[in-house]
Amino acid sequence: MAASPLDPISPTSWTFAETYVVEDDVLLAARARAEEVGAVAVGSGAGATLRFLAAVLEARAVVEIGTGAGVSGLWLLRGMRPDGVLTTVDVEAEHQRLARESFRDEGIAPQRVRTIAGRALDVLPRLTDGHYDIVFADGDKREYGAYLAEALRLLRPGGVVAFDNALWHDRVADPAQRDDETVAIRALTQEVTATDGLVPLLLPVGDGLLLAKKEWVPEGDD
Ligand SMILES: C[S@@+](CC[C@H](N)C(=O)[O-])C[C@H]1O[C@@H](n2cnc3c(N)ncnc32)[C@H](O)[C@@H]1O
Numbered sequence: 001m002a003a004s005p006l007d008p009i010s011p012t013s014w015t016f017a018e019t020y021v022v023e024d025d026v027l028l029a030a031r032a033r034a035e036e037v038g039a040v041a042v043g044s045g046a047g048a049t050l051r052f053l054a055a056v057l058e059a060r061a062v063v064e065i066g067t068g069a070g071v072s073g074l075w076l077l078r079g080m081r082p083d084g085v086l087t088t089v090d091v092e093a094e095h096q097r098l099a100r101e102s103f104r105d106e107g108i109a110p111q112r113v114r115t116i117a118g119r120a121l122d123v124l125p126r127l128t129d130g131h132y133d134i135v136f137a138d139g140d141k142r143e144y145g146a147y148l149a150e151a152l153r154l155l156r157p158g159g160v161v162a163f164d165n166a167l168w169h170d171r172v173a174d175p176a177q178r179d180d181e182t183v184a185i186r187a188l189t190q191e192v193t194a195t196d197g198l199v200p201l202l203l204p205v206g207d208g209l210l211l212a213k214k215e216w217v218p219e220g221d222d
């Protein structure tokens, strides 16, 4: 029988696509630090997607929610403009200490990374409206709806919000799964498509990356 466009790709092709962009020693060392503390890092497929996004947008200013040990931060910094600044928030100061080691390994100038230790919903309201090209969310999944509201305020028109783990280990697509994190991510996926002024895309890369572009507002409109 002929394959339908909705047939899942084989595990072989999935692995080929996920690992198409090969990680170097700096990323592998960051990944090892992440494993030490259980800060689950984005896979190389999602990482390469974040780098691509930052490169396409020529990003100067990015907010990251959930620094971990710096794996996603490294990918973002590699795509951003050479003078771009990553502002990254994590409730665990120890995770951020490891991330700073990862950024040092990469030779990133210290002024290019602003690490802020604290709970995302305490820190984000202090950041400047409309200043950021990308907001990448990978913190507390139960707070994803609140992160969307903050991201829409923080992004410049034309900026993009990205949520990691949008498929949440196959649970989001399964209505029988009703734990708090799954319910929150499922609600987010619905809210993103229902919100005017967003261009949504759910990429089945890694554990799912939900993207939404904040549309340009024509001049003269509110
Ligand atoms: C999945 S890990 C981040 C991994 C990282 N983005 C990467 O790919 O390398 C999630 C991180 O979010 C942090 N976190 C959890 N809840 C948070 C909150 N409410 N505010 C800020 N950070 C939070 C955790 O301490 C952890 O380091």
Ligand SMILES: [Mg+2]
Pocket (backbone or CB within 6 Å): 040, 041, 042, 138, 164, 165
């Ligand atoms: Mg994640």
